[in-house]
Amino acid sequence: MISFGIYAVLNITLVILAAPLYLSLIKKVKARIQRRRGPPLLQPYYTLCKLLKKEVVYSSTSSWIMRFAPSLNLACMLTATLFVPLVAVPAAFGGFGNIILFLYLLALAKFFMALGGLDAGSTFGGMGSSREMSISSIIEPVAIIVFAALAFVFHSMNFFEIFAMVSQTPLTQLNPSLLLMAISLFIVLITETARIPVDNPETHLELTMIHEAMLLEQSGRTLAMYELSAAIKQLLLMAILINIFMPGGILLQLTVSGVLIAVALFFLKSVALAIFIGIFESYFAKLRLFRLPSFLLIAFFLSLLIILLEVLA
Amino acid sequence: MDILGVLLGTGILFFCIPGVLGLLLAKKSVKVVPFLCLSLMITGSLLLLFFSGSVLWSGEVSHSSITMVWFEIPLFIDRLAAFFILCITIISIGVLIYSFGYLKHIPSALKRNFLVALMSFFILSMIFVVASEQMLSFLFFWEIMALASFFLVMFNYEEDDTKKAGLFYLVMTQLSTLFLLAAFLMIYNETGSLTITAWTGFTNPTILFLFLLLGFGTKAGVIPFHKWLPYAHPASPSPVSALMSGIMIKVALYGLLRFILLLPSQPLWWGLVILVLGTISALLGVIYALKEHDIKCLLAYHSIENIGIILIGIGLYLVFLFYGFEELAWVSFAAALFHTLNHALFKSLLFMSAGSVVTATQTKNIDKMGGLIKRMPFTAVFFLIGAVSIAGLPPFNGFVSEFMLFSVFFQSNVIASPIIKVILFLCLSLFAMTSTLAVACFVKVFGTVFLAHPRSSEAAEAKEASFSMAIGQAVLAFFCIVLGVFSFQIFGIVAQKTGVAIVLPDLLGFSIILGVLVIALFLAVRFLNPKNVRISETWGCGISSQNATMEYTASGFSEPIITIFSSIYRTKKTNQRTFHDEFGAVFKEGYAEITLLKFFEKYLYMPIVRVIQSISSVLYNLQNEVELDRDILFGFLTIVILLVIVGVAV
Structure with a gap:
């Protein structure tokens, strides 16, 4: 088994380096579909560097919550990185890899992000927080159900074990209900990363935005931290999807050549997924806020179906 | 007498003295008296804490009796009872320390003394209820508990709301006693013994179970018997x-x-009934809480939610026990008990912080607070710790017990019966929804109370609570953190002592990594390039300055969720207009309002009240119409009926 320390360094480095790339990749795909050229692929890195240099402006109304929330958010995402192996499954270590702990870690980050949105006392921040929490109060139960279905299928609550199990099972013997689960998990991914049709990450029309409205008061390096954590969150959720539904190539033993091949494979798969997300986004319009519950319930019912299948099988 | 007995006896004595002292000196405005009483009670709580801790540690059942005036009360304290005594004493210590500061806000000496005396009776009666070996003493102290708490609810008896709340509470709590009395009589009838012990051979435990569930459920605030909580707590x-x-x-x-x-x-359906009741209480509790603006009322609804979560644990325990999965059953049982302790900790903490806020701002309406994080920084931190705990976020204690329940649910496919699996699964989805709604609700509460601009002049001039109030909260906040971060280690000890191993993620390593990252990042943002920071007005849509009327209110915040769940809220829209002309074209005046239907009150409580009222009015008429021949007729009929009954019975 791979020791946890090596895994931690490998995983965190990979995630931090690669995460921003997928933001621009999706943008690029969307731009291409709209016959535009789109931003350069390295744009998010430039943006992050720029933001790090810029001045931070705190609202005079805001308190320490505003200053604390971005750090906590990024710290949560970095810790969450240890839960989802990208290319190599480590030996079990403490509570890491636990599905529920992972979900609640994301919830902790969101809790403080929403408080940060309310802190400055501006209407937009409050609106963003309110909407974000409303949506998350529907999508998080769905996520829990999806993961419960996962636990039902694999008889495990740990990403490390599940990933290892998937990679050791031949493709033909995998449970077909995984396909249904992939759809549910994809909807969770779309919602949690604030993408169309749930939210629009690009709009700056105040009344239609949710996630971005919450961050409106952030500037400079605190904004950079939020952007980076959003990118990390997206990559982690993508990695879950990839390592369960597009298995193969994940390492159980550490070799230098193995790591290189695994990284290359993961890169290919994640680029494919990002392109798919881009295409998916292009073919949908943003839904009205109160139409969202029905969209999110699709994910819920699909995972319910999986569990019923498992129950009755 | 052994050392444990001495601990127990002295502990109880330390509670009796303040009760008597407080009542005897009630009219004296000697400032020292209540504070002396509080100190005695804190010492008593500490002694009882050691006592219950050692019973828990050794697992030896403590069997003793206490003689009160002329009758003897046998006590029986095993691990279960000791655990609840532990909960009672820990909370009491925090609350009593807090009361030092709180008493200063009560102008009347009489009220101060009464508060202290009643609190001592209240806490003591709870300890005795838990420790009772006889049903008679259980019921006796149950009533003392009910009466003491009733007087405490009526503390601000001058206010109209309080009168209504007090009456509501009294009726509900007596209803609960009534069911318990019936249940105890049934037990006595069947077994011929008043001792609370393992009974054998019940012919019909179904009705007994229902009576127990109704009796205890009413007192615990299980939906639909929950209505007294949101009245009594505020x-x-x-x-x-x-x-x-x-x-x-x-x-x-x-x-x-x-x-x-x-x-x-315990038949299977008992577990299922408790599970379903728990799930409903949990979900509806949090959904009603989202709508609430009165901070204490909101917390009361969260109590209903958390009682629901504990009941889910108990229900799962019974279900898994029935199917013979002892390991999972014990995890659910441990989850129920652990959540009991956790909820006691964070809810008392939240009520105390809320109490500080209410004393400082003179209002319970959260829409009139705001910006208190600057004026009451310590209270804000304690409330935040409580909020994170109750929202079930890692690494605090609320997360651990909810995690245990989730892990049991996730393994529920070991049960063979499909229908049970489906029921468990539905409960899981509703439970998952409960815990995420609680997160949203506490973002709302913390955001509206502590963040942004103050929404009223009282909130703008609020002062931080006194030192002892902060210490009282700090004690409980400390336990909230410790029980979460060290949960793995604590359950390791539990496994050693009881042989029940519970699989938990080790939160210690997790918390250290998370904590180090947070602190490192925070310091980096704070101290790297500090000149690049400006504090200024952020963009406000071109309006010259932001003010309190423009910010999001609690109602605004929860509006989307309420719209999504509007079918549960049963809102009623009234729209009344008057027009100048008969065509309905020129509008004169009108109003529109959206009111929340008080569903349970309207469709469950009031019909019962109406039935009782109509029966009593009939009886009243019968008694008050003085007609001799009719009275004789009734007397005659009664005698005949009695004779027939006696004849049949013999």
Whole structure:
């Protein structure tokens, strides 16, 4: 088994380096579909560097919550990185890899992000927080159900074990209900990363935005931290999807050549997924806020179906 | 007498003295008296804490008796009872320390003395209920508990709301006693013994179970018997709300657990009923809380939610026990008990912080607070710790017990029966929804109370609570953190002592990594390039300055969720217009409002009240119409009926 320390360094480095790339990749795909050229692929890195240099402006109304929330958010995402192996499954270590702990870690980050949105006392921040929490109060139960279905299928609550199990099972013997689960998990991914049709990450029309409205008061390096954590969150959720539904190539033993091949494979798969997300986004319009519950319930019912299948099988 | 007995006896004595002292010197405005009483009670709590801790540690059942005036009360304290005594004493210590500061806000000496005396009776009666070996003493102290808490609810008796709340509470709590009395009589009838012990051979445990469930459920605030909580908690003084919500409703759960476990067999449907009731309480509790603006009322609804979560644990325990999965059953049982302690801790903490806020701002309406994080920084931190705990976020204690329940649910496919699996699964989805809605609700509460601009002049001039109030909260906040971060280690000890191993993620390593990252990042943002920071007005849509009327209110915040769940809220829209002309074209005046239907009150409570009222009015008429021949007729009929009954019985 791979020791946890090596895994931690490998995983965190990979995630931090690669995460921003997928933001621009999706943008690029969307731009291409709209016959535009789109931003350069390295744009998010430039943006992050720029933001790090810029001045931070705190609202005079805001308190320490505003200053604390971005750090906590990024710290949560970095810790969450240890839960989802990208290319190599480590030996079990403490509570890491636990599905529920992972979900609640994301919830902790969101809790403080929403408080940060309310802190400055501006209407937009409050609106963003309110909407974000409303949506998350529907999508998080769905996520829990999806993961419960996962636990039902694999008889495990740990990403490390599940990933290892998937990679050791031949493709033909995998449970077909995984396909249904992939759809549910994809909807969770779309919602949690604030993408169309749930939210629009690009709009700056105040009344239609949710996630971005919450961050409106952030500037400079605190904004950079939020952007980076959003990118990390997206990559982690993508990695879950990839390592369960597009298995193969994940390492159980550490070799230098193995790591290189695994990284290359993961890169290919994640680029494919990002392109798919881009295409998916292009073919949908943003839904009205109160139409969202029905969209999110699709994910819920699909995972319910999986569990019923498992129950009755 | 052994050392434990001495601890127990002295502990109880230390509670009796303040009770008597407080009542005897009630009219004296000697400032020292209440504070002396509080110190005695804190010492007593510490002694009892050591006592219950050592019973828990050794697992030896403590069997003793206490002689009070002329009658002897046998006590029986095993691990279950000791655990609840532990909960009671920990919370009492926090709340009593808090009361030092809180008393200073009460102008009347009489009221101060009464508060202290009643609190001592209240806490003591709860300890005795838990420790009772006889049903008679259980019921006796149950009533003392009910009466003491009733007087405490009526503390601000001058206010109209309080009168209504007090009456509501009294009726509900007596209803619960009535069911318990019936249940105890049934037990006595069947077994011929008043001792609370493992009974054998019940012919019909179904009705007994229902009576116990109704009796204890009413006191615990299980939906649909929950209505007294949102009335009684806002009315009573904050330390009392903390005690009532933190531990009194748990004592009812202790009763339920104790009696159900002692019955010879527990059929499957008992577990399912408790599970379903728990799920409904949990979900509806949090959904009603989202709508609430009165901070203490909101916390009361969260108590209902958390009682629901504990009941889910008990229900799962019974279900898994029935199917013979002892390991999972014990995890659910441990989850229920651990959540009992956790909820007691964070709910009492939240009630105390809320009490500080209410004392400082003179209002319970959260839409009139705001910006208190600057004026009450310590209270804000304690409230935040409580909020993170109650929202079930890692690494605090609320997360651990909810995690245990989730892990049991996730393994529920070991049960063979498909229908049970489906029921468990539905409960899981609703439970998952509960815990995420609680997160949203506490973002709302913390955001509106502590962040942004103050929404009223009182909130703008609020002062931080006194030192002892902060210490009281700090004690409980400390336990909230420790029980979460060290949960793995604590359950390791539990596994050693009881042989019940519970699989938990080790939160210590997790918390260290998370903590180090947070601190490193925070310091980096704070101290790297500090000149690049400006504090200024951020963009406000071109309006010259932001003010309180423009910010999001609590109602605005929860509006989307309420719209999504509008079918549950049963809102009623009224739209009334008057027009100048008969065509309905020129509008003169009108109003529109959206009111929340008080569903349970309207469709469950009031019909019962109306039935009772109509029966009593008929009886009243019969008694008051003085007609001799009719009275003789009734007397005659009664005698005939009695004779027939006696004849049939013989």
